[in-house]
Amino acid sequence: MTPAARVQAAIEVLDLVIEAARSNGAPADRLIGDWFRTRRFAGSGDRRAVRELAYRAIRLCGEVPETGRAAMLRVAGEDPQVAALFDGSRHAPAAIVAGEQAAAGGIAPAWLMQRLAESGIDAAQAESLLDRAPLDIRVNTLRAGVLELPEGGQRSVAANGWRYPPETRIEQTSAYLEGMVEVQDAGSQLTCEAVAVRPGETVIDLCAGAGGKTLALAAAMENTGRLIAADADRMRLSRLAPRAQRAGATGIETLLLDANREMEALAPFVDKADAVLVDAPCSGTGTWRRNPEARWRLTDKQLDRYAAIQSRLLDIAARLVRPGGRLVFVTCSLLDAEGAGQAAGFLARNPGFRAETPGLPAGTPRGAGLRLSPYRDGTDGFFVARFVRL
Numbered sequence: 001m002t003p004a005a006r007v008q009a010a011i012e013v014l015d016l017v018i019e020a021a022r023s024n025g026a027p028a029d030r031l032i033g034d035w036f037r038t039r040r041f042a043g044s045g046d047r048r049a050v051r052e053l054a055y056r057a058i059r060l061c062g063e064v065p066e067t068g069r070a071a072m073l074r075v076a077g078e079d080p081q082v083a084a085l086f087d088g089s090r091h092a093p094a095a096i097v098a099g100e101q102a103a104a105g106g107i108a109p110a111w112l113m114q115r116l117a118e119s120g121i122d123a124a125q126a127e128s129l130l131d132r133a134p135l136d137i138r139v140n141t142l143r144a145g146v147l148e149l150p151e152g153g154q155r156s157v158a159a160n161g162w163r164y165p166p167e168t169r170i171e172q173t174s175a176y177l178e179g180m181v182e183v184q185d186a187g188s189q190l191t192c193e194a195v196a197v198r199p200g201e202t203v204i205d206l207c208a209g210a211g212g213k214t215l216a217l218a219a220a221m222e223n224t225g226r227l228i229a230a231d232a233d234r235m236r237l238s239r240l241a242p243r244a245q246r247a248g249a250t251g252i253e254t255l256l257l258d259a260n261r262e263m264e265a266l267a268p269f270v271d272k273a274d275a276v277l278v279d280a281p282c283s284g285t286g287t288w289r290r291n292p293e294a295r296w297r298l299t300d301k302q303l304d305r306y307a308a309i310q311s312r313l314l315d316i317a318a319r320l321v322r323p324g325g326r327l328v329f330v331t332c333s334l335l336d337a338e339g340a341g342q343a344a345g346f347l348a349r350n351p352g353f354r355a356e357t358p359g360l361p362a363g364t365p366r367g368a369g370l371r372l373s374p375y376r377d378g379t380d381g382f383f384v385a386r387f388v389r390l
């Protein structure tokens, strides 16, 4: 593909991303992958270039743009080399006409900027939510052997973490293929450390999904005790078993929950768990580095729905914790409605619990918990709180 054809391709991809953002369709990553699957003429260099152009445009537009072309004109506005490729030649975007409007710039929609500001995130901090994320990995202590890591990494803030530049390819390395490392953001690793699990304990990962955090817990438990991975999404939960096998994590019990009737399956665990992790569904404002178009999709109504389910799952988790046990609440959000506000609400409703500061090597106190942020900690954004049952 010529450089101009790549710009036109990025415009077409952006049109799909914009449509999906309006209709709650597939995420950008998947749409970009699908677009290339039907265009075999594009080589790997083309794919990388188109992807980078599309993501650059997504990062520059705070609100959902009118069209892919308007979004790419925003890139052209700050990059004369891209502007010069709008030349109307074969496969190239049409020439820019006088007065043609680029999409509006900005960090996020005004209502969301307001909510972030109310949560103590100023514009500079909000901007860093759109940085390119590095590649973080966690060394899997369950797999013994000679660990050959790629060049160019350095230890991260997490106990078993290494950090690499964003473009590093880990998936082809023997360390990855043999399950000796997992790709996991350093902040995500730290939230697992906050659970402070010990070998032999009974631990419930209440929103385990495909098991990103479950695997870290299994490693810290050294494959002993009981580790229950629960989730209401059958598809996600089904991806855990092959991952666990690759990682050498044995004995994880999966538990499919019926959303709204979770206690039916969880009844045997009432008052039994040494620790419960609630990695709750949330708006994902802390992961815009990886999904920058998520900020085009979020509405205040959705935010209210996330907050409601977080409260409900916290109260369910409280019933599972044994006296003296711990409940760790995590969201990948920087909004207080899904963080400090949620923790305060939990403590008010559950006087049988007290908050305890998770002793992590990063993060800033926020309400009854800690906040990790791209700006201060170089991690994805998270809120994490630990409650101990009295």
Ligand SMILES: C[S@@+](CC[C@H](N)C(=O)[O-])C[C@H]1O[C@@H](n2cnc3c(N)ncnc32)[C@H](O)[C@@H]1O
Binding pocket: 206, 207, 208, 209, 210, 211, 212, 213, 214, 230, 231, 232, 233, 236, 257, 258, 259, 260, 262, 279, 280, 281, 282, 309
């Ligand atoms: C933030 S994700 C979890 C990510 C996962 N812990 C990881 O580290 O990869 C939130 C999860 O909550 C699950 N969930 C949503 N409603 C739920 C419910 N009522 N009970 C349990 N899990 C639920 C979703 O299916 C989703 O997998």
